[in-house]
């Protein structure tokens with residue numbers, strides 16, 4: 001094994017190693033390099049991006065994302081990073097103020113997000129949603145008010161979202177599917193599994209405050225072009241040593257009490273501090289056995305994850321009129337237009353199914369069929385269309401499942417081990433496990 005000191009020759013600057021090149025690792029690297037640290041970033045995949053990645057599909061003849069991602073105007077840290085990388089214009093918030101809900105009878109109802117009027121605008125827009133009956137609007141108004149007024153949620157007695165809604169007389173499927181759709185989109189889990197706190201955290205920053213914060217944005221191009229290449233270019237240009245395709249296998253521990261670097265398959269690299277911007281189970285794998293059993297780290301074993309499936313489809317004609325739509329009560333939760341709406345008269349859509357059944361319960365082919373069935377039923381233009389290409393992808397550990405009490409196991413960045421810091425969407429940010437949570441935790445670790 002060869003031995004290397006990071007960034008040899010520059011001894012006065014702090015030497016930091018970041019493990020993981022997803023949004024958390026990229027945020028940490030960007031923040032640190034701006035403050036003059038010497039940074040080495042390890043990513044085991046062949047590309048950066050982590051769970052927000054793209055791959056080239058030769059059948060489709062284009063880059064496809066693992067799954068379509070939405071941004072909220074309230075993603076201040078993530079949007080700030082896009083600006084730093086020079087790609088803020090590649091995300092579009094056009095049409096992001098209205099969400100079409102398309103029901104099983106083909107009826108389409110617009111949900112307005114009220115980006116023009118702040119909290120009051122958001123609230124009054126919600127009250128005009130025709131998917132709800134008059135009495136459901138009153139119940140929703142009470143829920144929204146109660147959420148805005150909630151100051152502290154005790155993690156020991158945190159309710160599920162379903163428990164909270166039921167106090168106001170709202171059950172699954174009520175309110176035109178509004179609460180189910182919001183919860184599954186934000187928490188990647190249905191109301192009966194999701195803990196209330198992260199949902200309230202996200203709604204208080206976005207949907208319920210209205211204005212720009214409540215708008216929905218999407219990248220105009222696949223991740224590879226939108227942010228992965230630009231972020232990599234920015235980091236390399238600013239002196240970050242980006243090592244892609246290199247897995248960190250273990251940590252170098254001095255006197256069993258502080259971190260002095262990392263080991264890869266054939267190298268050791270020393271550093272002053274190490275940030276692990278990787279999922280909780282991957283953190284445990286890197287730790288010495290004695291630390292894995294320590295109660296601070298052992299709790300990371302309690303995280304469960306929830307899968308997401310995406311089905312990308314190219315049709316021989318346009319099928320979706322809007323940029324995206326919600327399909328309440330369907331197997332498929334959301335359908336998105338993928339980039340350019342038409343090519344030679346074709347149209348390209350991607351769908352998202354959160355908390356999708358696992359491999360033993362449903363094959364990918366069955367998922368593709370179920371999605372097609374939904375689209376044929378809900379999008380009138382799809383019923384006469386032919387499928388040119390279809391490809392389903394299921395990400396098993398798409399996000400951690402933030403059940404009631406998750407605050408008790410989500411860690412802050414600083415660990416009890418000197419020199420060791422954690423980052424990732426699963427860390428304690430008060431937000432659901434999203435890009436913004438990953439970016440904020442990365443910046444916290446860097447700080």
Ligand SMILES: Cc1cc2nc3c(=O)[nH]c(=O)nc-3n(C[C@H](O)[C@H](O)[C@H](O)COP(=O)(O)OP(=O)(O)OC[C@H]3O[C@@H](n4cnc5c(N)ncnc54)[C@H](O)[C@@H]3O)c2cc1C
Nearest residue numbers: 020022023024044050051067069070248424425434435438
């Ligand atoms: C299909 C899908 C749809 C989603 N939709 C949305 C959405 O609409 N909006 C939203 O905000 N969020 C969405 N998310 C969640 C979002 O993608 C994640 O919250 C975010 O990407 C997590 O970033 P991260 O940096 O915390 O972790 P990751 O992206 O998992 O990054 C960790 C990185 O560490 C690397 N790594 C692990 N171990 C090692 C090691 N030993 N050595 C070197 N490298 C290692 C991994 O390869 C990985 O690249 C979605 C996720 C999925 C899967």
